[in-house]
Amino acid sequence: xxxxxxLKFYCDDDRCIECHACDVGxxxxxxxPAGISRRKVITMNEGIIGLEYSLSIACMHCxxxxxxxxxxxxxxxxxxxxxxxxxxxxxxxxxxxxxACPFGAPQFPRDxxxxxxxxxxxxxxxxxxxxxxxxxxxxxKYGQNRISEGKVPICAAVCSTNxxxxxxxxxxxxxxxxxxxxxxxxxxxxASPSGWNSAYGNK
Numbered sequence: 001x002x003x004x005x006x007l008k009f010y011c012d013d014d015r016c017i018e019c020h021a022c023d024v025g026x027x028x029x030x031x032x033p034a035g036i037s038r039r040k041v042i043t044m045n046e047g048i049i050g051l052e053y054s055l056s057i058a059c060m061h062c063x064x065x066x067x068x069x070x071x072x073x074x075x076x077x078x079x080x081x082x083x084x085x086x087x088x089x090x091x092x093x094x095x096x097x098x099x100a101c102p103f104g105a106p107q108f109p110r111d112x113x114x115x116x117x118x119x120x121x122x123x124x125x126x127x128x129x130x131x132x133x134x135x136x137x138x139x140x141k142y143g144q145n146r147i148s149e150g151k152v153p154i155c156a157a158v159c160s161t162n163x164x165x166x167x168x169x170x171x172x173x174x175x176x177x178x179x180x181x182x183x184x185x186x187x188x189x190x191a192s193p194s195g196w197n198s199a200y201g202n203k
Contacts, residue, residue, distance in 0.1 A: 006082035008169040011056045015163035018043060018054040022155035022164055029154040030143025036107045038123040039155050056164050059105035059123035067097035083127045088141050091119045126153040
């Protein structure tokens with residue numbers, strides 16, 4: 001990965017089979033409390049034959065993250081690799097981030113009016129938080145820090161069809177472009193679940 005890499009998520013809706021391995025894997029790996037869903041699988045045009053498709057959605061780690069722009073306490077910060085993280089010690093639960101986010105990524109642990117719903121939680125791309133890397137405090141507040149160990153986020157690791165792509169934005173673009181160009185030429189191979197290596201290769 002290059003020094004200027006910008007890490008991004010992309011869900012290939014032609015491969016997503018709505019198995020929910022990504023959202024269940026995320027909840028289990030980070031030991032999330034009930035009511036917190038850092039990743040969600042949604043179905044668009046449900047019930048309409050030929051138009052129905054599913055997507056796995058979480059924080060998209062935007063380059064110009066609107067959550068960061070509206071936060072009154074500056075609890076959000078963007079790492080050099082593009083991952084958008086937040087400091088739970090600074091969050092006041094105002095939910096401005098939730099109103100600003102087009103993906104519904106911010107989550108709150110309690111019911112009730114905003115400001116009493118608790119501290120915001122969201123997808124960290126398995127990169128932890130501002131505490132010391134892989135410390136007990138970081139694990140308790142933000143879950144696993146797989147990025148520091150050179151691993152892909154758990155959601156992408158458990159995706160059986162490799163629909164969920166994560167990594168350098170340029171590399172993801174190349175992988176998806178290759179998939180689109182191969183459709184129709186090798187339909188049988190591209191329509192079946194493939195291994196990790198072939199999904200990220202040129203086939």
